[in-house]
Amino acid sequence: MDIQDYVARREQELSQATGNIRDFKVFDFNYIPEKPLMRDEVKPIADALLRYEKTGIANNLLVFGSRGSGKTLTVKYLTRLLGQNGLHSIYINCRSHNTSFKILAECLGVKPRGCSLSELWQRFCQEHGQRTVLVLDEVDLLSDKDKHKDILYLISRSPENYMAILLSNNPKLLNLLDESVRSTLQPEVVHFHNYTAPQIVDILKERAAVGLSRHDDVMLQQIAAMTARNTSSDVRVAIKTLYYMAIEPIQDLQANFERARRDILGDVIQDLNDRTLLILRAAVDDRDQHARSVYETYCAVSGQAHEEPFSYVHFYSTLSYLQSLGLILLISTKVGKTYTNRIQPLFDQGLFEAVWQARFG
Ligand SMILES: Nc1ncnc2c1ncn2[C@@H]1O[C@H](COP(=O)(O)OP(=O)(O)OP(=O)(O)O)[C@@H](O)[C@H]1O
Ligand SMILES: [Mg+2]
Incomplete structure (x- = not known):
């Protein structure tokens, strides 16, 4: 296939797919549905x-x-x-x-x-x-x-x-x-609280009913399940996956989900302030990955960046914040006789390095 053939084929695929989209606004994260899903909160x-x-x-x-x-x-x-x-x-x-x-x-x-x-x-x-x-x-x-x-x-x-x-x-x-x-x-x-998979399905159903000419309920359930399992139930990832499935239906669901998740996490990392980014640097670099040793690495990294490090208490509360952003997971583990948190980064390291390079060179 030469370049012209490729472009012509892709154009046809894309216009077929966009034909299924009735209203693009439902994919805008600022869109306010007429009837948002009700919940106790x-x-x-x-x-x-x-x-x-x-x-x-x-x-x-x-x-x-x-x-x-x-x-x-x-x-x-x-x-x-x-x-x-x-x-x-x-x-x-x-x-x-x-x-x-x-x-x-x-x-x-x-x-x-x-x-x-x-x-x-x-x-x-x-x-x-x-x-x-x-x-x-x-x-x-x-x-x-x-x-x-x-x-x-x-x-x-x-x-x-x-x-x-x-x-x-x-x-x-x-x-x-x-x-x-x-x-x-x-x-x-x-x-x-984080949405459950069935709640995410309901949100997606409403979006699909307004925004798409046709949709597949089983696919919505799969997107919701992946979102609940692999993110902190961030509905943005689910909505963006639905969007990619609408415009790129030939891509498989897993690939579109990963792409959506990557987009959203990229924005999150980009938005972090410098001191919080230094904590992520330490979480990536520290071999041990236990909270205490990551804190020590963080203090060293801060010194190199000429930033005053947070106290341990502040550092620790920033870890909960990073967890709520879906960037790390805190796993309680036993070391010797006591419990400590192990920090598991959930983001793609390449994504992080790109932001880091741009910020700290
Ligand atoms: N109950 C709901 N009904 C319909 N759509 C929803 C509902 N809850 C969230 N959404 C959609 O999910 C997306 C994320 O929701 P929202 O922006 O309110 O999250 P948030 O908690 O403010 O996140 P952040 O902490 O990142 O600011 C939005 O596009 C929103 O329209
Ligand atoms: Mg918000």
Whole structure:
């Protein structure tokens, strides 16, 4: 086959396949389905928002769970639904606005320069005289430079009784906050459990019904089973696999699944901050792979990169965070008479090395 034949054949295959796609938007991770799958985790958030709407007494929430467990979708869906009753809410992603200052500037639609934090806060209070829910998504990405996370303190002390909803991958987030913030915020903690395979099937069915002209239920079950088994049930991997199966049906399912998983993990590694990337470097390099020895390797690697290493406690909580991102697995193992965690990397090393090279050369 020459190049022309190959291109012609592939073009025909692709146009046949895209003919099966009715609506591409269902494959966009920001798509909000008309009826997201209901689960118990939705209830405490809906109840807290309703209580706030009725009483004006803030019930702050900290929602945590693994990647792709539906936190963002659920909170966006509920705030939009209650917005129809007149409940005002603001959504900010801390990945793009990673300091208290930038968050307030974004809320006010101004450039984050030229005013002090307290001026911005005053303006925020003037503009939001009514009940307001502030959703801070990916709150664990607030910069280390924003040491005291002032925005959380301001919100929790506000005379207007604003309500905060914090979304995080990190189960230990509360431990990382100042005592003063923790004691005024006092959030109700809601844990989003990983989806089960049958729940993932239901989510995929809804996507397929809207987005595809035809689909095969058995394939959806296989995608869901693979996602539950090989990732921390990250629904994004399942949706992307469905997408690849739709546009590349001749590829086998396993290959499309691996490709989807690789894409998603690549994004996750790319998004890590430098200090967290150093921990992954140590997890890859350390021969022993036990938490203590990985910590020692991490301290050495940090020294070489001229970064101050985390304390062991902080290092350890970052390991849980990396586990919730689906990048490592912590396996409890007995060494001598005590138990320790062995760290098993779950990502492709080539993928990691590419990000590492670009960052630390
Ligand atoms: N209950 C659900 N019904 C329908 N689709 C869902 C549901 N939960 C998650 N999804 C879909 O799965 C994908 C991942 O969900 P979402 O972005 O809410 O995860 P997340 O928990 O916020 O992940 P992260 O921690 O990475 O931010 C999205 O495309 C979302 O639409
Ligand atoms: Mg999210």
